[in-house]
Amino acid sequence: MTSAKSVLNPEQRQVALSHLASEKFDVLVIGGGVTGAGVALDAASRGLKVALVEAGDLASGTSSRSSKLIHGGLRYLEQYDFKLVREALQERELMVTTQAPHLVKPVSFLYPLHEKVKERTYVGAGLALYDALRGFQRALPNHRHLSQKRIHEVAPSLRVDLINGGIQYYDAQVDDARHTMMIARTAAQYGAQIATHASVESLIRKNKRVIGARVLDKFSGETIEVSASVTIMAGGVWSDQMHEKFGVIPGYQVRMSKGTHIVVPKSAIRSKSGIILKTAVSVLFIIPWADKWIVGTTDTEFTGDRNQPLATREDVDYILEQANKVLTPKLKPSDVLGVYAGLRPLVSRNANSSTTKLSREHIVDHPETGFVSVAGGKYTTYRVMAEDAVDHAAPDLLRLVQKSGTKELPILGAVGYHALINRASIIAEEMGISREQVIRLLDRYGSEISALAELIAADPSLAKPLADGMPYLRAEIHYAASAEGAMSVGDVISRRTRLAFEMADHGVGVAAEIAKIIGPILGWSASAKKKSIAEYEAQVVIEKESVQSYHEEIAKDSVASA
Ligand SMILES: Cc1cc2nc3c(=O)[nH]c(=O)nc-3n(C[C@H](O)[C@H](O)[C@H](O)COP(=O)(O)OP(=O)(O)OC[C@H]3O[C@@H](n4cnc5c(N)ncnc54)[C@H](O)[C@@H]3O)c2cc1C
Incomplete structure (x- = not known):
């Protein structure tokens, strides 16, 4: 049974934004990549009151575009970076x-x-x-x-x-984008308020201390003031840009x-x-x-x-x-x-x-009271980065801060996973899908499979594949918008599923079907549906144009081998 608190969708986003506007937080996190999601989880699971804002979709930056390896990094051994390798290997285990x-x-x-x-x-x-x-x-x-x-x-x-x-x-x-989203959902389960498509435009300062930030709701165009004892920025490659915009003199560059x-x-x-x-x-x-x-x-x-x-x-x-x-x-x-x-x-x-010689080690910077930033590192070491960032922020919180407990903390879907794998055949029968499908779902949702089972029980047509020959079920598309925070066709194609790079047409062929499933959940009109499809198609065109000459080569190649 899904914890209602872990659900991310338009209604939850609205509720989160109203909390952001009216309450005081211990920690405001900027950035919903793996580092920011990790910071939100670390802080929330220490009992702190947390908000996270992300300018786009969760993991829409680097955290959906990695090699998807959780590794120590063999190449760092050659650079004698044993500390980094050991730390990453321990995280991997x-x-x-x-x-x-x-x-x-x-x-x-x-x-x-x-x-x-x-x-x-x-x-x-x-x-x-x-x-x-x-x-x-x-x-x-x-x-x-x-x-x-x-x-x-x-x-x-x-x-x-x-x-x-x-x-x-x-x-x-790991499927990096899904993993990041699941960390964010786990943070939400521990009480973090999460709003995507909400970007920090400036910091709020009082008596030489950062006391929060101005956040632009990209859907409504409204700006809200969020007050927080500490703001932690996990901005990845946007860090320099944000430092400049916020008037922060940083101790590092990215x-x-x-x-x-x-x-x-x-x-x-x-x-x-x-x-x-x-x-x-x-x-x-x-x-x-x-x-x-x-x-x-x-x-x-x-x-x-x-x-x-x-x-x-x-x-x-x-x-x-x-x-x-x-x-x-x-x-x-x-x-x-x-x-x-x-x-x-x-x-x-x-x-x-x-x-190529730069270390992947991370930096935590504390340039102003009430403002901490964390950057660098690797996907694999996100949890250590998050723990370090919250530790650095603790003195500014002016309250007792517990030690990080994320080392042993299962993320959403992890508890009971092995038992569910053992029960795969039974679950398959219950859900009316194949055992292989159940195992594939367990490897993407873990114990959250029960939420998919509920969707299918309520509407058996959701047990069907999105398109013939495709592993993704229609229930997964529904769930992406109803519980995983997807707000557009592009979010579903690029990050909740990985159709964007798994399909030769980058998922364009199923965009309309996806819009049909998620449209009612997202409260779309017919024109909103069309707009979301068109936005994704336009993105694909830009990406294709960038490798245009390459595609011409492919065409020649296909003719030659025909
Ligand atoms: C090609 C490649 C391969 C890699 N392979 C691996 C690998 O196999 N294993 C590994 O361990 N690591 C790997 N990495 C590294 C890893 O992917 C990154 O270290 C990690 O994803 C960085 O996460 P992040 O959260 O710090 O940054 P990001 O994921 O980029 O998150 C920053 C977020 O901040 C948001 N943001 C920006 N401005 C604002 C604003 N004003 N308000 C609110 N939000 C804002 C952005 O939208 C973005 O989502 C790889 C990286 C690359 C590029």
Whole structure:
């Protein structure tokens, strides 16, 4: 049974905004990416009165555009950043076991070796250290060495003439946008008031102290004054912009590094495991994603519009070129179903340092009484960042603040997950859907599956797929708007589901059907429905244009292979 408090939808947003306008909060959080959602959860679960405002949709910034790995980061070992690796690995173990076993799943990677002795010794030692650094809580298997014969059995797509062995190790993966939304919903369950499409325009100061912020409700156009003992900004790549706008003199800067991923069908790469490839400047991941692979990423300095990080033809070419160094058959441009790009928020004090060498460690800044900001880090370390930020804010709260309890705190849907998996066949019968569907739903909703079951019981047509051959059920689309805070067709296509990069048409073909399901929940008129569809279509056009020449290449490629 869903906790009513965890539900995010238009009515809840209205209620949240009226609380924001009329009450005093301990903590106002700016930003609904994974860091801000984590701060809201950390503070609310310490018993503080919390509000969170997000300028767009939850996770609409970097937190929906990552490689979706919960990992220590093998590449940081090479930079001797053991503290960061250990911290991240310990977080990984906690997420897989306690916090989010329904969403964070182990995934294996092959590290192919080109050379028999020296490379195996070097990489083997690194992976032994990687396994050791996670401490004694060990949820994932240890690494293991594979012979040349074995690696080609596991990954027939790796070139036999180049790869003569490998090492298999484990990390974890997550649907980042869903995970962030679930953290925000958990914060709401603990009492946080959450309003999306509400952006902070300025800070309110009194007697040299920040006492809140002016928040623009992007739907009504009204500005409300929110009063809070401490405002915590978790603005990712928007941090510099906000510092300037708010008149804050910060102790750090955030540089933006763009990372692009491509998505290809499972059939394009024959492997039973993910693959990690070392490149000249970084690493390239080939990551399993249901019946697809996500391949990336790039790492390039970015100075453009942070609201619109677009992939380019060069980005896609780079990824194909790197992957094709070891793959046979090679990936073709026509294999590419989807492309997405995101911006890493890299904290820096030295404007001249090279993007690739910058540490992913985070910074907590406390430049004014009543104002704290947190940025940098990695998706994996969001909880540690949140805990640090709230600890730094505690002295300004002028009240007793409990220690953070989020290490052992299950996020929404986690409790009872394993028991529900054991009962999958029974639930399938009860819901009138297949066991495979139940398991897929449990891995996206955990115990919140009961809310989907209720929707289906009330309207059995919601048990049907959104479109033929598509795994997503109509109930999931309904639930996205009625409980998960989706406010537009784009929110559903891009972040509640991942149709935007999973479908060759980026989900445009199902946009109208989605609008039909969510329209009544969001109180849309016929023209509001059309507008939301048109907005999403326009976004797709912009993204396609950015890789335009690339699409021309795809067309040529398809003609040639016809
Ligand atoms: C290509 C790529 C791959 C990555 N892969 C991984 C990975 O595999 N594993 C990993 O651990 N990390 C990874 N990362 C890093 C990770 O994704 C980020 O560190 C993390 O998502 C940052 O989250 P955030 O909440 O700090 O920022 P964001 O998610 O960007 O959130 C900031 C939010 O602030 C909001 N905002 C801005 N201005 C305002 C305002 N005025 N009022 C209210 N809200 C505002 C924005 O809308 C935004 O939603 C990757 C990053 C990239 C780019």
